[in-house]
Amino acid sequence: MNPRGDSTSGSDGAAEPRRKSKKPRYSRFTQQELPACKPLLTPAIVVTTFAFIGIIFIPIGLLSLSASGQVVEIVYQYDTDCIPEQMQNDKVAFIQSSMTNKTCTRTLTVPKNMEGPVHIYYELDNFYQNHRRYVKSRSDKQLRSKASETETTNCAPEATTSDGSVIVPCGLIAWSLFNDTYSFAVNSKIIEVNKKNIAWQSDKEHKFGSDVYPKNFQMGGLIGGAKLNASIPLSEQEDLIVWMRTAALPRFRKLYGRIETDLATNEQITVTIQNNYNTYSFEGKKNLVLSTTSWIGGKNDFLGTAYLTVGSLCLFLSMGFIILYLLKPRTLGDPSYLSWNRNPDGHY
Numbered sequence: 001m002n003p004r005g006d007s008t009s010g011s012d013g014a015a016e017p018r019r020k021s022k023k024p025r026y027s028r029f030t031q032q033e034l035p036a037c038k039p040l041l042t043p044a045i046v047v048t049t050f051a052f053i054g055i056i057f058i059p060i061g062l063l064s065l066s067a068s069g070q071v072v073e074i075v076y077q078y079d080t081d082c083i084p085e086q087m088q089n090d091k092v093a094f095i096q097s098s099m100t101n102k103t104c105t106r107t108l109t110v111p112k113n114m115e116g117p118v119h120i121y122y123e124l125d126n127f128y129q130n131h132r133r134y135v136k137s138r139s140d141k142q143l144r145s146k147a148s149e150t151e152t153t154n155c156a157p158e159a160t161t162s163d164g165s166v167i168v169p170c171g172l173i174a175w176s177l178f179n180d181t182y183s184f185a186v187n188s189k190i191i192e193v194n195k196k197n198i199a200w201q202s203d204k205e206h207k208f209g210s211d212v213y214p215k216n217f218q219m220g221g222l223i224g225g226a227k228l229n230a231s232i233p234l235s236e237q238e239d240l241i242v243w244m245r246t247a248a249l250p251r252f253r254k255l256y257g258r259i260e261t262d263l264a265t266n267e268q269i270t271v272t273i274q275n276n277y278n279t280y281s282f283e284g285k286k287n288l289v290l291s292t293t294s295w296i297g298g299k300n301d302f303l304g305t306a307y308l309t310v311g312s313l314c315l316f317l318s319m320g321f322i323i324l325y326l327l328k329p330r331t332l333g334d335p336s337y338l339s340w341n342r343n344p345d346g347h348y
Contacts, residue, residue: 046321047325050314050315050317050321051314051315053311053314054314054315055311057308057314058312060307060311061303061307061309062304063304064296064307066304067294068296068299068300068303070292070294071291071293071299073290073291073299074111074290075123075289076287078275078287079279079285079286082104082106082273082275083275091280092278095275095276095278095280096278102274102276103275104274105272107268107270108268108269108271108290109267109269110263110266110267110269112265113265115262116259116260117258118258118261118290119258119290119291119298120193120256120289121254121256122180122182122253122286122288122289123252123253123285123286124251124254124285125251126282126283126284127251127252127284129173129252130246130248130250134173134246137155137156137158137171137172137173138171138173138174139153139155142155142168142169142170143209144206145211146212146213149212149215152171154171155167155170158170159171160216161219166216168214168215169212169214169217169228169234169240173243173246174244175218175224175225176224177224177226177228177239178226179226179227179276179277180274180275180276181274182271182273182274184272185269185272186263188270193256193257194260195239197238198238198256198257198258203241203244204235204236208234208240209234210235210236213230213234214229217230239256242255259290263290269290273288
């Protein structure tokens with residue numbers, strides 16, 4: 001019998017089992033007794049912290065902007081410029097037709113001296129490589145090893161050909177490989193474009209197998225982009241490796257190659273473009289970019305502007321705290337500043 005006089009046994013006379021407690025075992029972690037840093041934010045510490053951040057960030061921002069300003073860029077948008085006048089109203093038909101001449105020759109002027117290597121990029125706009133279905137449409141196992149050639153689970157609709165043969169590399173990412181080409185000349189002299197080592201070394205060594213060769217690629221009725229040389233392993237096809245590293249934003253640049261020679265100021269570069277890639281179906285844009293680099297990479301003012309903004313804001317806040325402290329100082333821990341809100345009866 002329990003203190004209330006009720007039986008604690010069931011119908012079979014067995015004692016009711018004691019319920020298991022859900023209380024966690026004692027530990028310094030569950031009881032939040034671990035050592036913790038609880039800084040005391042005195043006016044001196046706050047002002048010093050903001051001033052230190054500002055003094056550090058502002059020079060970094062100025063150096064970043066200076067380095068970005070030294071980068072020389074030539075950006076040429078050719079997606080509309082390389083369409084004949086009579087086809088401007090039907091660009092999709094022009095790009096999809098096998099009967100149209102898609103060669104486009106233009107002349108670019110070097111604004112400042114460009115010391116080699118000069119990096120060549122293609123820039124696409126309004127192209128969402130980060131789309132969920134697009135990103136998933138690949139097989140990393142197939143790319144790494146010939147033994148996994150049939151691993152095409154996520155590659156539909158570019159997994160197999162109409163007769164059931166496996167496509168290598170499979171998936172929409174590889175199928176949509178960029179296929180515009182560029183060639184350059186100065187004073188009728190061809191400039192060599194170095195296309196070696198444009199991909200990440202880790203990708204070539206670990207993500208793309210040296211025993212994996214293209215197979216049945218771009219053999220369907222609808223061609224998505226560039227074709228691949230079936231006699232060269234994927235680990236050596238760097239244009240594909242660069243393209244397969246998908247971009248996070250709808251506007252992105254990918255490295256096409258390098259010009260190893262210097263380009264002098266006001267030099268005229270003759271560019272021959274094969275305008276093959278269909279960005280017109282989704283109103284995309286295409287740019288050819290020639291750019292030098294600095295110690296922070298390519299031309300990008302955002303990093304320097306961000307450092308300057310944060311540093312200036314911190315300096316402004318530190319000066320504001322100093323002025324506020326000088327105008328209305330109070331002793332640390334002194335609650336007498338609340339006396340202004342006290343009623344005549346002594347209550348706040």
